[in-house]
Amino acid sequence: MPGLCLNDSENNRDAVLEAITNNYDKNLSAHEEVERQRAETRDVAPRVSIYNNLAENSMKQSYATMLRQEVGDTLAEKMINAGAYGALCYELDEVYRAGFDPRDAVRQAFPTRGFEDAHDAAAVMQWRVKQVREHNEALLEERMARPLGGYSDGTLAKMIARAEANLPKKPDSANLEDANWADRPYALVKTEELLEIRMKTFALLRSREDAKDPYIDDLRQNAYAxxxxxxxxxxxxxxxxxxxxxxxxxxxxxxLFTIVKALKSE
Known part of the structure; x- marks a missing residue:
């Protein structure tokens, strides 16, 4: 190594090692330099906080613009500069994640009461927006349990009239061929069941035709019926x-019978 001599009295062991280390650090190979740059590029951890800060600032600016449009510049500035402004923005995000419009939530919450005596205008608005969100969530849950709950009485009346007009005509019992049909043997047995027991009865009769069975006459009568x-x-x-x-x-x-019943129940 140029400039180093182990026999030189001025160069002790520590000096030699330091010189080697300095020489190595200052002369990284091209491969090692590329690996270092790649590792730094792929390391996203340092960028997460930067992204979060940018997202939070963007959210706050977006809601600040919306507040100025809905409550006026003066009151909006009080909210933006208040300590609970972050909590207000978070609650507006909760409204959005719940499927509602944050702007509509502010419009519902704003006229409730004034903000003249509010120590923290943002905290007051955050509480009101939360009440609006919870109320809307309860209404949505109720409507999901009652699919027709969102329709007005007038609309329901029209739907009932339309459904009833399409109901199949009820058969007139006076025009039935046999009004006392239910009194007949096996009349109330379902057709599939009747077919099954009829086949079994005839099969049993065929198997006992030559046998002296005391119940053979009853079987013949049932089969005939x-x-x-x-x-x-x-x-x-x-x-x-x-x-x-x-x-x-x-x-x-x-x-349609079920639909009409559901409409009338609502």
Whole structure:
């Protein structure tokens, strides 16, 4: 190494090491320099605080402009310069995150009372805005539980009239082919169940035709009644069929019945 001589009495061990260290620090290789620059570029931690400060300042300036437009320059300046201005901005952000307009919240909160006797105008506005937000959140929750709660009485009346006009015509019991149909054997049994037990009964009859079964006559009578019911259903008219299906629970009420009921309940 130029300029260093281990035999020189003036150069002790510490001086030699210091000279080597200084020489190394001042002459980094190109690769090491690139790695250092890359590490500094990729390190975002120092920039987080800068970003947060910029975002906070931008938020405060945006709300300051909005306050000047809504409450006037004089009162807005009192709020901006008050100690609770940061809390007010945070509450306005909470309003935005809740899905409401911060400007509308200020408009609702501002006329409540004056600010003449307020020690901290921003704190007073923050409290009022919070009350507005919580009130609106409660209304929204209630409307979600009652989907029709937001409609006026006049609108609901029109919707009821329109839904009732589209309701299917109720069958006239006087025009039914058989008004006493429910008294027939197996008349109230659902069609799918009737088909299943009818098939099982006929299968049981076939298996016991040659056997001396004391209940064979009862089986034949039940099978005959089931067969008659099956034929009757196949030959009935549409109004009779609609009434019987509804009574047996085979056909649910039209959805318009449910809509009309919900509208009238509201």
């Amino acid at each position: 089931m067969d008659n019911e099956w034929v009757r259903r196949a030959q009935m008219g549409p109004e009779q069929k609609a009434v019987e299906q509804f009574v047996r629970g085979e056909k649910h009420r039209d959805h």
